[in-house]
Amino acid sequence: MGAFAASAVWSCQAWADDPTIGFITTLSTPAGYIGEDIRDGFQLAITEEGGKLGGVAVKLVIEDDALKPANAKQAVDRMIQSGVKLFTGVNFSNVLAAVLPGVLESGGTYVSVNAGPSTFAGEKCNAGYFVASFQNDAFHETAGLAANDLGYKKMVLLAPNYQAGRDALEGFKRTYKGEIAGEIYTKLDQTDFSVELARVRSMTPDAIYQFHPGGAGINFAKQYANAGLAKTIPMLIPSFSMDARMVSATGDASEGIYASAIWTTETGNPASRAFVAAFKRAYARMPTMYAQQAYDTARLVGSALQAVGGDLTKRDEFRKALRAAEFTSVRGKFAFGPNQHPIQDYYLTRFEKNGSGEIVQTIVRKIASDYGDVYSASCKMN
Amino acid sequence: MLLLVEQLLNGLQYGAMLFMLASGLTLIFGIMGVINLTHGAFYMIGAYSAAFAVLGTGSFLVGALSALVGAGLYAVLVELAVIQWLYRRDHLYQVLATLGLILFTNEAVSILFGRKPPLMDIPPFLRGSVGLLPGLDYPVIRLAFIAIGALVAIGLWGLVNHTRLGMLIRAGADDREMVDALGVDIRRLYTLVFGLGGVLCGLAGVMAAPLLAIEIGMGERVLITTFVVIVIGGVGSIRGALVGALLVGMVDSLGRAYLPQALQLLLPASVADTLGAGLVSASIYVLMALVLLVRPLGLLPARA
Secondary structure, eight states: OHHHHHHHHHHHHHHSOOOEEEEEEOOSSTTHHHHHHHHHHHHHHHHHTTSEETTEEOEEEEEEOTTOHHHHHHHHHHHHHTTOOEEEOOOSHHHHHHHHHHHHHTTOEEEESSOOOGGGTTTTOOTTEEESSOOHHHHHHHHHHHHHHTTOOEEEEEEESSHHHHHHHHHHHHHOOSEEEEEEEEOTTOOOOHHHHHHHHHHOOSEEEEOOOHHHHHHHHHHHHHTTHHHHSOEEEEGGGSOHHHHHHHGGGGTTOEEEESOOTTOOSHHHHHHHHHHHHHHSSOOOHHHHHHHHHHHHHHHHHHHTTTOTTOHHHHHHHHHHTOSOBTTBOOEEOTTSOEEEEEEEEEEEEOTTSOEEEEEEEEEEEEEOOTTGGGOOOO | OHHHHHHHHHHHHHHHHHHHHHHHHHHHHHHHOOOOTTHHHHHHHHHHHHHHHHHHHOOHHHHHHHHHHHHHHHHHHHHHHTGGGGTTSOHHHHHHHHHHHHHHHHHHHHHHHOSSOOOOOOOGGGOSEEEEETTEEEEHHHHHHHHHHHHHHHHHHHHHHHSHHHHHHHHHHHOHHHHHHTTOOHHHHHHHHHHHHHHHHHHHHHHHTTTSOOOTTHHHHHHHHHHHHHHHHOTTOHHHHHHHHHHHHHHHHHHHHHHHHHHHHHSOHHHHHHHHHHHHHHHHHHHHHHHHHHOTTOSSOSOO
């Protein structure tokens, strides 16, 4: 009987078009490698099921946004015109802000693989918007908890002077209990941090917390080690400030850095081990956290597609199934809070050499269980 | 006090790096009248050449040579293939063409070498710090940076003031038609100057590579500051580029070091923080505006 029902659903699918997933991400520009990992992680879940997600054959339409919100908006508008109802893939918060309103107005559903800006987590939360990665602030808040846990009494905080940088330090200060010896804002396009490093040294903190994504993060870690500070003043970061590719670009400079994380390649559960092995087999490189988030997103979408038999016109049922989050997350525990952002565990991790001399992100201990975000309280879902 | 000395050294080092980039740019702009946005790409080519040569051979010296040759050759190639045809055109054409070349170079590098940034370690003889004063250790590589910058300044001064080539360069900056009329092959001179600019970028690239991240688009980050330097110093003047680079280096470093604290003495902390961060980002542009207000042609213009 069950087999019959399944085949009926399948034949129905053969009639209708396969559900299309609009996938907009950043594939060009220096940040393109992150988009590649997001795409490859998502694709891996589809390939593993032989072109299906949750037993439903899906069509993935991939567009490069080149980190330009306007490009992304155009691509999405085109897809909406051609009837696409489900979107994902965007890496950067500013691109997401351009894409999201259009998707939601058209009655579509968006599931975020990475960006989780505060703007859409509180009052502006929406029944059609899900974040399968993390709320941006949560990373910094749990880093603050980690700093308390590590016993740092006096810290210096550094971030670039733009919205995400200021948010990062606000998030950290929300939970950190010790004294803040100084807050240093760097320039957004800064490549040399000698001046800031000299200031850090003169303030003699127990540790520093710094948030510099991409090339700036590589520069910061290299110069921190070169100035001899890495040996005397420990560094704490949110884990996206040092992904696998940045580690290889910094040499040994990343060794000993602490980071707050939701997942690393060293996460011990069976689903995670299977994912890492499959990713390495498919792409001959280690997955970053972005690849893992995309893989989880694909599995989440699969669970909801299965629930509605691939029929995206059953919008409310599809969203309800997403909200239930009935899938095995590579991270371990995963659930959605009232604002459809994750409630999950956060870990303190450390960059260390493993047995074969490669630097990996070892998990030290759990620092927060079932951690949500501060914005969910102001979310009135309608 | 020691902190001040250290920050002055940091300013000097940043100035040295800016000077290597700005001296080539100011020659190209001042003598040939070409706005060359591709200049930053030469710097990136230098860093990439160095990193891959070091990866292949393990020798820093080979890496340095490859950087100079690679960046120089690419500059000559760009001049011969594209810039040559644009000398008589409006600046807008040059901006469009060289902007296109930036996109082309970045994409070509990512196709050839992949998006994963290569790693270049600091060579053993430049590793670590030396004690300059009691209580003040300064990284050797940054001192080397300052020394190389000084050597480049002396070398360029000798080249421009005491060689036939330098004479032609100065003459070209003053009156290019006359130089042409006197039977000098101005085309070849231009190609040569372009190549020289490229070599200087390559030098900056190999010096910066172990200290900074080597990445696609690294040149564009410094390009705007480099333009600020030559506008402050006076377009076309090497002396101007030197003064401009040191001034910008110092203002940027000391501004970042002391401006936020200075403001905290005058204003409440929350206001001082945001204002300070903003002012630090804008400090070199404020400097440029002030200089242009007093001396519209820059501090030491080539054609006074």
